Amino acid sequence: MVFEVTPSSNVALIGNALMHNTEQKLNALELNATAGHSGRVCLRATLMLIGLLTLQACSDGGDSFNATFVELGTVGRGTTPDIAHSDSTFEGQHYSGSGLCASCHSNADTGEPVMAVQDDSGIRDVSIGTAWESSMMANSTRDPYWHAVVANELKRFPNLEDEINDTCTRCHAPMANDLAKKEGLDFQLFDSGSEKDGDFVQGFYSMDAGNELFNHAMDGVSCSMCHQIADDGNLGTDAGMSGGWTVETFADPTQRPAYGQYSDPEGGYMLQQAKFSATFGAHISSSESCGSCHNLKTNPVDKNGNPLPNQSHFAEQMMYTEWENSIYDDAGSAPASCQSCHMPKLDQSVQLANAGSTRKRDNFSEHTMLGANTVMQSMMRDFAEELGISSDIDFDESIVRNRDFIRTSAEVELQNLAYDGEKINMDVQITNLTGHKLPSGYHARRVYLHVLVTDASGKLVYENGRMNSDGSIDGVAEDVGPSQFEPHHDVITSATQVQVYQAITGDHNGKKTNSLLLASQYLKDNRLTPLGFDKANVPSDIAVVGGALGDNDFNQGVDNVTYQIATTGEAPFNVLVELRYQPLSFGDVSDLFTSSEEIDQVDMFRTMYDQLPHHDEVITTAVGTAE
DSSP states (O other), X not given: OEEEEOTTOOXXXXXXXXXXXXXXXXXXXXXXXXXXGGGOEEEEEEEESSEEEEEEEEESSSSOEEXXXXXXXXXXXXXXXXXXXXXXXXXXXXXXXXHHHHHHHSOOTTSSOSSEEEETTEEEEOOHHHHXXXXXXXXXXXXXXXXXHHHHHHHHOGGGHHHHHHHHHHHHSHHHHHHHHHHTOOOOSSOBSOTTTTOOBOOGGGOOTTOHHHHHHHTOSOHHHHTTBOOOSOTTSGGGSSSOOOBOOOSSGGGOEEEESOSSOOOXXXXXXHSOEEEEOGGGGSHHHHHHHHEEEEOOBOTTSOBXXXXXXXXXXXXXXXXXXXXXXXXXXXXXXXHHHHSOBOSXXXXXXXXXXXOEESSOBOOOOXXXXXXXXXXXXXXXXXXXXXXXXXXXXXXXXXXXXXXXSEEEEEEEEEEOSSEEEEEEEEEEOSSSOBSOSSTTOEEEEEEEEEOTTSOEEEEESOBOTTSXXXXXXXXXXXXXXXOOOSEEOSTXXXXXXXXXXXXXXXXXXXXTTTOOEEEEEOOBOOTTOOTTSSOGGGOXXXXXXXXXXXXXXXXXXXXXXEOOSOSOEEEEEEEEEESSOXXXXXXXXXXXXXXXXXXXXXXXXXXXXXXXXXXXXXXXXEO
């Protein structure tokens, strides 16, 4: 729907236009107008109907707005998940639950931490189980966004049910996936078929703690999973990635290894209590082990689920390969493994367990599994019961820890900041300090610049990249029209141009898509590259795509963005620049929400998402004054 409205148009006019063009009931209307430079005025309206619409209208100084209404999806049904609690103390032939490990490697019966260090905040508990249980690794199978995305793909491609279930659970529910293959069990995430038709198959999503498969699944990426990955010669190769890890089978459970970082393990007590043999394994501390899941190639298809001819794969996420092409690679100028950042070593010696050996160990790698998805951690905290998560898990502490971690991922510097009497000119230099692209991994993530300018009186005279309460960002193309995406910017002259670092996926026809299996190419990839990454000399799977490829000051971990801000007001002007991270982009979730009427898991995720306390995080800031 397109309407021509004047700046004086009121709520009634827009409401009447909408009511005339839709049979759905108008419940509420939020209307905002913001003034940009050179008389440009932008109008944004969010309209809560039985269908959700967003209005973006802009004028370059004339008397009228060209207003475009974009339908983003239906209103949610308000459903929530009801996942059972699992038994994490299970003992299986191939794996054992995290609760069994934590009985020695976390709090003792006294409630005192088994592993503790003294720092500026006092005594800090660094016990293995306590650190791990609030991580995204521990909760990988209970991740409601993952549920929604998989359910959406299963609905879209029913002919690929087996492939989707296997591929998606291989890394999100690895122990259950492997158990099913070893034991020949039926295995899928969600229920299918019906008892009436005689073809009902139960998925582990609806099972409970009485089922071995369910317990293996809901323990996520767990202790006996990672610590049993074999150094089989495939780690670090294509065969060992995309879930290509190997856990060997032993007829005698006491022969199962528990690979660890120490060359002189003391494992008698572990062998007696848990039937795992403590074994040194250098590979457990290598990036190659992480790459087994964090390099993922998919098999792209057309809209009917048929494989695309002449295309062997799509590089859905390639964190390991990005790292290989940085200074942090083992052969680079500043070698650092994935574990170096995400599992930092303690600077104090600690005892590892409450039983067996009392020996203290140096350089222990914390099991915090540091990451950046505090948004999802907040959802898991607030909906723990619905997701079957223990209420005892301290997500708040983990969120604080991860916020601190996020702030180490980049630097921002203001350069050449000046006011010429008509406009503010400045260069914003961003340096990526991570060992991979920023953001990296799944394509829903984005990093963006938020710029605020106030004049001498403290009045806000310019804002670029403002986030709204629903997670949308003013001026960003995909947050208005789902088929659009924001181009890469080298020079920004308008408040409607926002620098967004992201990967935008497209299908084989070059049409933007958020579907994992339809994605066969990148239409845009201007994610900040790591230091040492030469965009002219990297594999095609991690190539820079779009405008950033021709941007001469975008390379080697650094980007420089020039701002030309026409403004009124009284100098001096104070400038604040924020680099912010959003793990779930508004355009991605809006597209997903179009399926919430027919797919329960999508609606459940939507219900929880709409109640989130925050949708992004500040990575770092820079301030300056233009006179």
